Amino acid sequence: MKNPPESAEPHDVNASFRGGGQSVGCLDQINKASLVALAEARILEPGLARRIAAGILALVEEDRGRPPRWSADYLDYEPRLVALAGAEASCLHSGRSRQDISATIARMNLRAVLLDTSAALNEARQAILALAQLHQQTIVPAYTHGVQAQPTTLGHYLLALDAALARTGERMRAAYAHVNQGPLGAAALSTSSFALDRHRLAGLLGFDGLVVNAYDANHLAPVDTALEVAGALAIAAVQVGQFAQDLHAQYADAAPWITLQRGELVGVSSIMPQKRNPAALEQLRVQGSLLLGEMQSVALLSHNVRTGMFDYRAYDPVPGTRAVALLELLRKVAASLVVDRERALAEVHADYSTATELADVLLQRAGVPFRTGHRFASALTDFGRAQGLGLRDIPYREAARIYEAMASQPLPLDAHAFAEAISPEAMVFGRKGAGGPQLAEVERMLAAQRRALADAGSWVQARRDALAQAAARLDAAVATLAS
Structure with a gap:
């Protein structure tokens, strides 16, 4: 929250109603809207509504080109309006409060x-x-x-x-x-x-x-x-x-x-x-x-x-x-x-981040239980790291030896299938699930998110246009009252 300006005393009971330049502009619009609604409801007689409208427009023009007023407090605004339009201009505040x-x-x-x-x-x-x-x-x-x-x-x-x-x-x-x-x-x-x-x-x-x-x-x-x-x-x-x-x-x-x-x-x-x-x-x-x-x-x-x-x-x-x-x-x-x-x-090759795929491939191609494949991939990781090797640098014969010692049966992947299973490219682009990194899914998500972004941009523009149109209608209504 912004603190009140230095000119407001710490004990100032009106400090909550102060504001910067943007808030002052909001107060101008609020005063215009109040005037139009009061005139339309015949709470203000036409002559008074005309004087108040002229006073509001004069104050807007007076503030144009000057540094923004620091106060958007209506009690600071009203005396200026009264000075231009007379004491009855305070009727602008009918039916509302700060x-x-x-x-x-x-x-x-x-x-x-x-x-x-x-x-x-x-x-x-x-x-x-x-x-x-x-x-x-x-x-x-x-x-x-x-x-x-x-x-x-x-x-x-x-x-x-x-x-x-x-x-x-x-x-x-x-x-x-x-x-x-x-x-x-x-x-x-x-x-x-x-x-x-x-x-x-x-x-x-x-x-x-x-x-x-x-x-x-x-x-x-x-x-x-x-x-x-x-x-x-x-x-x-x-x-x-x-x-x-x-x-x-x-x-x-x-x-x-x-x-x-x-x-x-x-x-x-x-x-x-x-x-x-x-x-x-x-x-x-x-x-x-x-x-x-x-x-x-x-x-x-x-x-x-x-x-x-x-x-x-x-x-x-x-x-x-x-x-x-x-x-x-x-x-x-x-x-x-x-x-x-x-x-x-x-960096991918330097570590063992494709080991998950090795366990998956053993299950998919040879029916090896996932936990067995998981233990094998973990054992292979421990061996390779102890030897200072990346996963793809471990000789196929060593991988086969580790699997056979652990599972008491030959590794059910030949050298080519083993190399493919630990390939980052095969792992990334061979994904099957929705939302994965495979090219078709990435292209689909990219297109969908671009469409959503375009809709988000249109939403902002439509709201800004609506506010600008409302402001223009309000200004026209006040100008009509003033004339």
């Missing part, structure tokens, strides 16, 4: 956060899918428990990352459906005696519907909608951190198979000329951790608090600037990765 104004500004800021973050996420996903397209057949080691486990392809791994980020995009879109509901007209908590059309107020501000219960609108819904947005951003922070750590781990090797291009994303030591530090990966992790901490603060500020309290009243309950910057950095990292295919394959 409570529902605050709840409305918060929702307008939340939806902006969701749209900006969704757009940044889509751009990062675009870069990740472009890299996956290039590396559908690039065999790389994959790890569990921090230890090389099985080979896969880089394209397969990147599609997994994109699938995770796609779910975060779905969470953001689901949160938007809850966020984009209008609370204006709820007043303090029970509406008012003015016959304001709350549905009309919501529509004028581009909301898709209404937070119906007036008590909920100001005092419960602001909490859970902010938490929903914060939860989606927190998950994104964790996902980006996992990716950063996967990449950073490769730098422990003297010859990493995946690195960042030299340039703005790489640092050079001030004392050690040989160092090429992956600064961008460190920043991905750090900024992700900071974002995760900020999102936890959203829960902490609203935890164990009575309804109607100050704690959760920030105009920007879920700051999104860091999330957008984090996803932009993720896009840059994905676009600048350099992959050494031969080095990646050499």
Whole structure:
């Protein structure tokens, strides 16, 4: 949460209603919507509505080109309007409270956060899918428990990352459906005696519907909608951190198979000329951790608090600037990765990550019980490591000897079948299950995820267009009143 500006005293009871430039713009739109709804309901007579409209437009013009006002508090705004339009201009506040104004500004800021973050996420996903397209057949080691486990392809791994980020995009879109509901007209908590059309107020501000219960609108819904947005951003922070750590781990090797291009994303030591530090990966992790901490603060500020309290009243309950910057950095990292295919394959060959396939092939071709094949592959691994050999470097006769000593029968694979069983290429591209790294599945997933990404981009654009159209209609309605 942003702290109040220094000009607000620590004990200032109005501090929860302050806000930055974006919140001031939201207040301008809210005042316009209130004016239109009051005029349409004939709560304001036409002459007064005209004077108030002219005053609102004059204040908007007065603020244009100036540094943004720091206060979006209506009590700071009203004296300026009264000075232009007369004391009766305070009737603009009929049927509403700073409570529902605050709840409305918060929702307008939340939806902006969701749209900006969704757009940044889509751009990062675009870069990740472009890299996956290039590396559908690039065999790389994959790890569990921090230890090389099985080979896969880089394209397969990147599609997994994109699938995770796609779910975060779905969470953001689901949160938007809850966020984009209008609370204006709820007043303090029970509406008012003015016959304001709350549905009309919501529509004028581009909301898709209404937070119906007036008590909920100001005092419960602001909490859970902010938490929903914060939860989606927190998950994104964790996902980006996992990716950063996967990449950073490769730098422990003297010859990493995946690195960042030299340039703005790489640092050079001030004392050690040989160092090429992956600064961008460190920043991905750090900024992700900071974002995760900020999102936890959203829960902490609203935890164990009575309804109607100050704690959760920030105009920007879920700051999104860091999330957008984090996803932009993720896009840059994905676009600048350099992959050494031969080095990646050499790392696979240097370990025993195809041993799983040996046990599978023994079962499939010779009916050897899986556990027997598993014990054989494990014994072969122990032998090879003791001799300083990679799996493919173990002579076939030694493999046959180990199997016969363990199973009391000849190894049921000839030399060719044995070599094929331990081949990374045969293992990776011979997968049969849905979602595996075999080329047909990777191509299918890549096409499906590209279509989903296009839909996600269309969703952002459609929501932005809808908000722009609502704002244009509102401006036209106020201009009509003013004339």
